Amino acid sequence: MMERVPIVEMKGIVKVYPDGTKALKGVDLVVYQGEILGLLGENGAGKTTLMKILFGMLQPTAGKIFVKGKEVRFKSPSDAIAHGIGMVHQHFTLVEVFDALHNIILGMEGHGLLSKIDVERARRKIERLMEELNFRVPLDVPVEELPVGVQQRVEILKMLYRDVEVLILDEPTAVLTPIEVRELFRVLRQLKARGKTIIFISHKLNEVMEITDRVTVIRKGKVVGTVRTSEATPQLLARMMVGRDVVLRIEKPPKEPGKPILRVEKLRVIGDRGEVAVKDLSFEVRAGEIFGIAGVEGNGQTELIEAISGLRKVEGGKVYLNEKDITGKGPKELYDMGMAHIPEDRTHMGLILDMTVTENSILGLHWRPKFQRFKGVINWARAREHAQHLIEQFDISAPGTEAPVKSLSGGNQQKLIVAREVSKEPVFIIAAQPTRGVDVASTEYIRNYLVKLRNEDKAVLLVSADLDEVVQLSDRMGVMYEGEFMGVVKPEEVTTEEIGMMMGGIRYEEIRK
Amino acid sequence: MRRSGSSPLINFKPFVESLIAILVGFIIGAIVLIAFGYNPLEAYYWLFIGALGSTRGIASTLKYATPIMLTALTFAIGTRTGIFNIGAEGSFYFGAIASVIFTNLWGNMWFGLLMGMLLGALWALPAAILKVYRGVHEVISTIMLNWIAWFFVLWLIVGPYANPNDPNKTIRIPEAARLPVIGYGLSIAIIIAVIAAILTYFLLWHTTMGFGMRASGINQKAARYGGMNPKMAIMWSFIIGGLLSGLGGAMKVMGEGPTYAISQGGANIYGFGFDGIGVSLVGRNHPLGIILSALFFGMMRAGTALMQVNAHVPLEIIKVIQGIIVITVAIPGLYDLLVRAFRGGVAQ
Numbered sequence: 001m002m003e004r005v006p007i008v009e010m011k012g013i014v015k016v017y018p019d020g021t022k023a024l025k026g027v028d029l030v031v032y033q034g035e036i037l038g039l040l041g042e043n044g045a046g047k048t049t050l051m052k053i054l055f056g057m058l059q060p061t062a063g064k065i066f067v068k069g070k071e072v073r074f075k076s077p078s079d080a081i082a083h084g085i086g087m088v089h090q091h092f093t094l095v096e097v098f099d100a101l102h103n104i105i106l107g108m109e110g111h112g113l114l115s116k117i118d119v120e121r122a123r124r125k126i127e128r129l130m131e132e133l134n135f136r137v138p139l140d141v142p143v144e145e146l147p148v149g150v151q152q153r154v155e156i157l158k159m160l161y162r163d164v165e166v167l168i169l170d171e172p173t174a175v176l177t178p179i180e181v182r183e184l185f186r187v188l189r190q191l192k193a194r195g196k197t198i199i200f201i202s203h204k205l206n207e208v209m210e211i212t213d214r215v216t217v218i219r220k221g222k223v224v225g226t227v228r229t230s231e232a233t234p235q236l237l238a239r240m241m242v243g244r245d246v247v248l249r250i251e252k253p254p255k256e257p258g259k260p261i262l263r264v265e266k267l268r269v270i271g272d273r274g275e276v277a278v279k280d281l282s283f284e285v286r287a288g289e290i291f292g293i294a295g296v297e298g299n300g301q302t303e304l305i306e307a308i309s310g311l312r313k314v315e316g317g318k319v320y321l322n323e324k325d326i327t328g329k330g331p332k333e334l335y336d337m338g339m340a341h342i343p344e345d346r347t348h349m350g351l352i353l354d355m356t357v358t359e360n361s362i363l364g365l366h367w368r369p370k371f372q373r374f375k376g377v378i379n380w381a382r383a384r385e386h387a388q389h390l391i392e393q394f395d396i397s398a399p400g401t402e403a404p405v406k407s408l409s410g411g412n413q414q415k416l417i418v419a420r421e422v423s424k425e426p427v428f429i430i431a432a433q434p435t436r437g438v439d440v441a442s443t444e445y446i447r448n449y450l451v452k453l454r455n456e457d458k459a460v461l462l463v464s465a466d467l468d469e470v471v472q473l474s475d476r477m478g479v480m481y482e483g484e485f486m487g488v489v490k491p492e493e494v495t496t497e498e499i500g501m502m503m504g505g506i507r508y509e510e511i512r513k
Numbered sequence: 514m515r516r517s518g519s520s521p522l523i524n525f526k527p528f529v530e531s532l533i534a535i536l537v538g539f540i541i542g543a544i545v546l547i548a549f550g551y552n553p554l555e556a557y558y559w560l561f562i563g564a565l566g567s568t569r570g571i572a573s574t575l576k577y578a579t580p581i582m583l584t585a586l587t588f589a590i591g592t593r594t595g596i597f598n599i600g601a602e603g604s605f606y607f608g609a610i611a612s613v614i615f616t617n618l619w620g621n622m623w624f625g626l627l628m629g630m631l632l633g634a635l636w637a638l639p640a641a642i643l644k645v646y647r648g649v650h651e652v653i654s655t656i657m658l659n660w661i662a663w664f665f666v667l668w669l670i671v672g673p674y675a676n677p678n679d680p681n682k683t684i685r686i687p688e689a690a691r692l693p694v695i696g697y698g699l700s701i702a703i704i705i706a707v708i709a710a711i712l713t714y715f716l717l718w719h720t721t722m723g724f725g726m727r728a729s730g731i732n733q734k735a736a737r738y739g740g741m742n743p744k745m746a747i748m749w750s751f752i753i754g755g756l757l758s759g760l761g762g763a764m765k766v767m768g769e770g771p772t773y774a775i776s777q778g779g780a781n782i783y784g785f786g787f788d789g790i791g792v793s794l795v796g797r798n799h800p801l802g803i804i805l806s807a808l809f810f811g812m813m814r815a816g817t818a819l820m821q822v823n824a825h826v827p828l829e830i831i832k833v834i835q836g837i838i839v840i841t842v843a844i845p846g847l848y849d850l851l852v853r854a855f856r857g858g859v860a861q
Contacts, residue, residue, distance in 0.1 A: 309738075341738070349735050364739040377720050378724060
């Protein structure tokens with residue numbers, strides 16, 4: 001391996017977003033010519049931010065970038081491409097109705113307004129590239145008709161057509177079937193054999209173990225360490241990825257759970273891209289229990305919640321609430337049956353930002369007799385009292401009940417949602433990412449409240465990408481990976497390392513073997 | 514305690530914004546007038562006198578305000594539910610012809626109004642269904658439906674419902690079915706229109722259904738999560754919009770003498786749906802704002818007669834001013850910009 005030539009070096013990269021979030025806290029990264037470097041980390045660790053900086057999409061707050069020993073400053077992706085660095089995003093940037101050929105040459109077709117596009121020359125160059133690399137894509141079919149794996153290869157070709165030497169792949173296997181993954185890996189090995197350098201962003205341990213030469217692990221905006229893949233084990237990588245100190249302590253008295261409140265039986269849900277997002281999942285949440293679902297985002301959690309809460313079609317299987325079949329019922333019926341839902345998307349689903357605190361405080365319970373003057377006419381006076389009550393009870397700081405809810409801070413918006421959902425007096429409550437983007441004080445408040453609900457014999461389904469949260473709050477937890485549970489365990493009975501391995505796609509039985 | 518905070522009328526910003534727009538319209542209009550050699554003060558004086566200087570003028574203002582108030586409500590209720598419904602024009606034609614057809618079957622005023630509303634709503638239905646079930650954009654479908662309505666109604670005017678004694682007009686509304694006249698040619702149509710506006714306000718801001726409609730209009734995802742049905746909200750928005758414009762069309766024919774008929778080439782029923790869009794925008798798509806805005810547009814229209822006669826300013830100049838006002842209202846953040854400018858702050 002020709003390892004000793006660094007092709008890219010990033011030194012002391014710091015990125016502070018305008019809202020004050022510190023995404024990267026001084027990251028050093030070295031990439032050698034001709035290697036496949038894995039960039040491993042959880043959601044929000046800073047992997048994608050770091051690579052967007054390298055690709056010129058984001059400007060670092062501090063730090064330097066060197067390409068082949070020379071310091072560079074990228075103002076845009078085209079600068080990066082000019083220096084031989086290309087990126088394939090998790091969400092493709094293809095013009096769906098164009099064929100592969102035109103997608104590949106898009107932006108390179110010549111700059112005069114009337115200059116003719118030399119399609120034939122472009123075609124010859126692409127054909128030669130495909131020949132060299134020993135993989136093919138159909139050039140004359142609209143890309144929307146191509147399978148996802150092939151679309152991804154079009155994206156890769158698009159970069160190679162621009163003569164990049166370093167190719168960044170952001171979670172490239174997230175959208176692929178296992179067979180497509182194998183095909184992708186074959187392509188990556190071909191590229192490596194021809195001297196290309198690849199940065200492979202992933203959270204999947206097995207894939208990182210299989211394809212990379214070295215792995216750099218990032219956690220919370222810092223590099224934890226870099227290891228040679230040949231010297232690493234999944235255990236080691238898992239520990240590096242998730243191992244950390246616990247920040248907050250939650251008082252949780254031991255409690256014997258009661259009868260099952262929510263029962264999910266062989267639930268099958270289709271995602272937005274037509275993929276099977278939830279694969280015949282079965283579990284139950286009992287009264288007086290917090291059942292947590294951990295896992296890297298995008299492994300079917302969103303689809304699962306949406307199916308349970310009546311927002312997404314159920315493809316197969318059954319959902320029972322208090323032993324009543326609720327499969328396919330809409331949100332209104334479910335709320336009336338005792339379900340409450342703190343959605344993961346606060347600003348687009350949980351609240352209507354342009355409406356007032358009062359209006360938002362009765363969203364989803366506005367049809368209850370309490371808020372009706374007579375049938376069909378809303379009693380706004382009662383609604384205002386209700387909003388005022390929630391504000392006081394949950395110590396929400398708001399300019400007033402008639403202020404638009406968008407004038408509240410993120411933490412207070414989230415508290416309003418929690419307050420409203422609790423005011424539905426549910427028997428079963430879904431809490432999806434309940435503390436994401438919420439300040440520390442509100443986070444603690446919300447977490448303690450979820451425990452309080454559990455102590456009051458409610459059934460709580462907690463879904464969170466924040467592992468600490470799931471581990472601390474849950475009585476039992478399932479670790480979700482590609483629409484399945486890799487294991488359902490009691491948090492105190494497993495190590496973080498084992499959870500990390502499950503998050504990376506290794507089954508609990510296999511770990512315990 | 515403040516009245517229902519969910520009513521944007523509490524918030525005077527939109528009101529002031531519209532006033533600023535009106536001011537800007539008149540200033541630019543004055544420049545245009547000067548450029549063409551007219552005296553703007555004289556023109557505006559006669560415009561004002563014509564609209565409000567006499568009982569006849571005021572009656573005329575109210576008469577002109579009526580149809581555009583109703584078509585503006587159609588547009589507003591669409592906007593509040595997140596759709597750009599410009600089908601008021603078509604529903605207006607259908608309301609008008611329905612009043613002619615059905616009052617001649619049974620000479621009852623209420624029957625005429627009811628049938629006008631129903632046909633107006635019926636004509637809104639295709640666009641609603643196409644939107645909700647097939648995702649067809651409402652601008653496309655309503656424009657096309659407007660044209661279909663136009664030619665269909667034209668055919669009815671010169672064909673089956675032509676007046677044998679005056680073949681360029683339709684048969685008349687029978688006397689028993691005409692709207693009672695208050696005076697100076699003004700019928701009770703204006704009262705019905707104002708009631709319709711108040712009911713529309715009540716529907717949108719005080720009912721469960723209206724809450725669902727407004728929520729869907731802002732954020733369909735959140736509305737669905739909140740147990741509402743955005744599809745039905747859109748459906749109702751079209752239907753109620755059609756009812757309102759149909760009512761407008763019916764009252765235009767049933768309430769305006771001396772003809773009480775649709776005149777040659779549909780001249781007296783054309784264009785109100787489109788004018789309603791401007792009225793709604795200046796009224797900030799709020800039913801109560803629309804009452805004021807429609808009255809203002811009515812004034813502008815009523816005043817032109819005297820302005821033309823005494824200041825010799827052509828009628829078209831008023832259209833220029835109206836256009837400028839609508840455009841000025843449409844400039845987002847104009848108010849904030851002006852406030853900052855007056856406070857001497859510099860926009861960052």
